[in-house]
Amino acid sequence: MRLKKHPILKFKRKKEITFFYEGQPIIAYEDEPIAAALHAAGITTLSESFRFHRARGFFCAIGKCASCVMEVDGVSNVKTCIVPAMQGMKVKKQIKAKVSPEEFSGPKVFKQTPVIKTDFAIVGGGPAGLSAAIYAARFGIKPMIIEENFLMGGQLIKQTHKFFGSKSHYASIRGIDIAKILINDAQEKGVDIWTSSSVVGFFSGNTLGVIKEGQYYKVKAKTILISTGASEKSISFPGNDLPGVYGAGAIQTLMNVYGIIPGKRVLILGAGNIGVIVAYQLLQAGIEVVAVAEALPRIGAYIVHSAKLKRLGVPIFTSHTISHVFGKDRVEQAEIVEINNKWQKISGTEKRLDVDTVGLAVGLSPSVEILSQAGANMTYIPELGGYITLHNINMETSIPGTFIAGDISGIEEASSAMLEGRIAGLNATNKIIGENKEIEQEITKNQKELVELREGPFGEKIRIGNQKLYKEAENNGIY
Ligand SMILES: Cc1cc2nc3c(=O)[nH]c(=O)nc-3n(C[C@H](O)[C@H](O)[C@H](O)COP(=O)(O)OP(=O)(O)OC[C@H]3O[C@@H](n4cnc5c(N)ncnc54)[C@H](O)[C@@H]3O)c2cc1C
Ligand code: FES
Missing domain, CATH: 3.50.50.60 (FAD/NAD(P)-binding domain)
Structure with missing residues (x-):
């Protein structure tokens, strides 16, 4: 069922389209993910467990858990929570992934993989990634944001509450409106934005493997920011896998x-x-x-x-x-x-x-998979949400020129993600154009604001976590 009235939100649905689920026509709207449209039609079982055929629905709705994978137009393992429904699409429940070479429908690999070169590649277009791009662009860099979802803005696009803090932290503005401000600002500043594009690997030579619309690319960057956010934790109890x-x-x-x-x-x-x-x-x-x-x-x-x-x-x-x-x-x-x-x-x-x-x-767990695969130094800090990539106060990791910001660096909230994004974006810019006094001043200002934001009883956990983190980072030669 769809909401018709809401005290804050207005749902301007786009053009009506029809796709097919197991041959049955389903009404959706343009820019509505397949799983959401199925839910609106009352279909909550998207797949079955392989062994016992238990019903499976979605869990995270942001592309992080794979519980919504279905077969779409003959391609298996499509995360239907972040892929929009299209006119005439054929969607099936997936009982098992197609695994034989004849059936395999992976990404199209060009004879010669296209290589995209950029000064600053940002993985994740949430508040951290967008803020980093905006601050780097202010100093003449043209960053590239690679975002897995077809929508930009990360978790901000669902936050209807008004933010606290100062003007610099968008106080009294709703999360959904902050997302619009950041996206517009990034677009106006000419940031190169790739949506529906997943980073699937981080290789030597500062190279990212990216799948965009079924095709494989390499992105070679002078500096990289990983701002992939976090995924939601589950707990164990009988029935925790049921749709709903x-x-x-x-x-x-x-x-x-x-x-x-x-x-x-x-x-x-x-x-x-x-x-x-x-x-x-x-x-x-x-x-x-x-x-x-x-x-x-x-x-x-x-x-x-x-x-x-x-x-x-x-x-x-x-x-x-x-x-x-x-x-x-x-x-x-x-x-x-x-x-x-x-x-x-x-x-x-x-x-x-x-x-x-x-x-x-x-609770949430930082999405560290890309940096873990790349061999960045990690540690476990419960106060920050679990496994964390070691980094210094400039947000730089053990891989020189690679930065992190936002929930991946410790679970907090969008205001701190934006400040960390700015700090990471400014430090990446410093690496590209050489040290600059104005940038240094901006870094110091944002670092000070971040310390102030974490003052008080609600910042205690993150302060304890960060103390442990910086000590461990120093022991690993990351200053
Ligand atoms: C589910 C959830 C609900 C939340 N609700 C609230 C709330 O109600 N109130 C509040 O104050 N805070 C909330 N938070 C916290 C707050 O929203 C986050 O602290 C903030 O959004 C973090 O910003 P970020 O940029 O680090 O990550 P995100 O906003 O999560 O953005 C990360 C982006 O990276 C993209 N991405 C991930 N992996 C890849 C990849 N491999 N390739 C390309 N792109 C990738 C994701 O699609 C996403 O858009 C929530 C967080 C989560 C995870
Ligand atoms: S529900 Fe789609 S990946 Fe988690």
Whole structure:
């Protein structure tokens, strides 16, 4: 079902088109991903597990988990959450990937792979990548952004809440509008933007392997920024693979970007900022939030967000976890249970909830795969979200001339991603044009703002994480 009315968002749907799912016509709109259009038509099972043929739906909706892969026009393993539906497309449920050489339908490889040369290649067009491009372009560089999704803006395009902070951090502006400002600015400054383009490898000689619309390219760059963001974590409980168990960010994408109702009655797991914000956004869209369950004995979100939920009568069960999801082809019920301070379930406290959707807001993991494959030095820092690429305060990694910014450098939020992007973009520019006093001053200014942003109790975790990170980086010769 599609949302017709929303207090903040206006869904200007483009031209109506028809594609075919297992031979059945499905109505979609131009620039709507296949998986979203299927969801709007009530089809939530996109594939089956190979062995037991259990129903599989999508989980992340941003191209990071592969639970939405389907066969599209004869090509298997298409991530249907980030590929737009097209007129006449033929889509099938994928029971197994085509693996025999005769059937293999991988990217078209030219006899001679085209090599694109650029001063500054940026992987990921979220707030970090866009900010880096804009700041580099201010000093005469023409960066190239390579973005896997067909839409630019990363996670900002689904954030309807207003940002905090100062004017430089776009205070009082909604995330969706900040995304538009950044995208327009990058376009006006002549940034070369490649959408629907995935970076699939990082090779010696500062070379990236890129697949764009089924064709393979090499991008050779003087400097590189990896700003690939993060992916949502899952937790283990019976039924966690059923369609209807989504990452909270996937609910946001479906609802706020495409105006599609994820379900009618929702349980959110996790009362940190993302969980509580998504719960409130569901209520704004007219969807019932049955409960929020949080394993910690306290609510982690900013009071300003959690107070809104409490005012609207949504129960927040602290010291509770999810113990089971029931259903055949999608979620029909969920069970939550109280836990003690050793995280053990307290028998007799189980509560069965009639829900058709469960949103997991249980944390994010930095998307480090590209740099891990390239052999960059890594470490594990729980406070930053897991495996992190070692880097210095200029955001440079152990691979000279390669930078990181945003969630990949530690899970935080969009304001810090933008500041890190600026710092990385300015340092990359310094490498290309030679050291410049004006750039140095800009770097110092943005580094100072980043320190200020992380002051106070909510920045404590990231401060502890970064202390560990810089120590380890120094031990590895990264200053
Ligand atoms: C699911 C989710 C929900 C969130 N919700 C909120 C919220 O409600 N409120 C809030 O304040 N913060 C939220 N955040 C945090 C905040 O949005 C992020 O901190 C911020 O967007 C990070 O910016 P980024 O540029 O590092 O990453 P992102 O915004 O995630 O952008 C990364 C981009 O890289 C692209 N990419 C990844 N891999 C490749 C590849 N191999 N090739 C090409 N492109 C690639 C992705 O498609 C994406 O567009 C959320 C984060 C996530 C992951
Ligand atoms: S990759 Fe499509 S749902 Fe995760």
